[in-house]
Amino acid sequence: MIEAAARERQIPLLRLGNEIQVAAIDKEWAGIQATVTTPADTYRDLRVPLLGLHQAENAALAVAAVDGLRSRGWDISDGALRDGLARTRWPGRLEVIDRHPIVLVDGAHNPAGLERSLAAVRTLARGRPLVIVFGAMKDKDLQSMLAQLRALDVPVTFSAIGWHRAAAPAHLAEVFGDGAETADSASGAISWARERAGANGIVLVCGSLYLVGEAIAVSRASKRAAVASRR
Structure with missing residues (x-):
């Protein structure tokens, strides 16, 4: 349904596991370390303090969203991206x-x-x-x-x-x-x-x-x- 709607409206669709790839290391109590590849770039050794290897997927989608904003003129540096991920807090999630x-x-x-x-x-x-x-x-x-x-x-x-x-x-x-x-x-x-x-x-x-x-x-x-x- 989402893919059909994107095609109909001619909106780019980036899918985790397809256009967006992520590989991660579970650092256990220190969170995760991830490498994310999007159509725009590859971002290595991203640090996310959230617990659970599954948080790498959420981080990858956030990185792809930043790429999308950049393509529309937003000025977001790699440093800001890395710092934002490293400072992430999610109350009530592990x-x-x-x-x-x-x-x-x-x-x-x-x-x-x-x-x-x-x-x-x-x-x-x-x-x-x-x-x-x-x-x-x-x-x-x-x-x-x-x-x-x-x-x-x-x-x-x-x-x-x-x-x-x-x-x-x-x-x-x-x-x-x-x-x-x-x-x-x-x-x-x-x-x-x-x-x-x-x-x-x-x-x-x-x-x-x-x-x-x-x-x-x-x-x-x-x-x-x-x-x-x-x-």
Whole structure:
């Protein structure tokens, strides 16, 4: 459909894997290093601090977009392009919000997004305990996402979310099967997960941007309380 519309309107169409090529190295906690080739140029050793090898594809599309702007007269230097990628932040996408243990939040809320996030976390968690906090809206593809969590074979707790469309933790646990825990708040779920993970472990909070928002709020409140207690 998109290709047909582009042809009809005589608009150039650049496709990842065709006109746009990317090769990347996963630097794990340091992000990725990518080489991107577009019809205009090849950009080597681009640094992106986002976690997960899949972010190389997003970086490649951003580079191609810059090429498109340049072709229309925008003055964007290679230095600005590299600096922009190196400074990229994406709150709620494999974002570290706490340490000891590391707490990651990721807003992937569909099977494809969750698959990529879990692949990245498996790499990051090699040799370390991993615990999942999951919550989702009840209109999502819960069966597929919960099947991915089962395949990880790690401790999982299902969290309530303060939103009317949220799936009940008890329902998620029932669909998931034996072995899951439930919590009536993000705070309770994260507290349980941190204890299970231990200081050297990793906690991943995922499944919903609403849950991610609550997890970030819990983390900020905890940090404010810690600062206040030291005064």
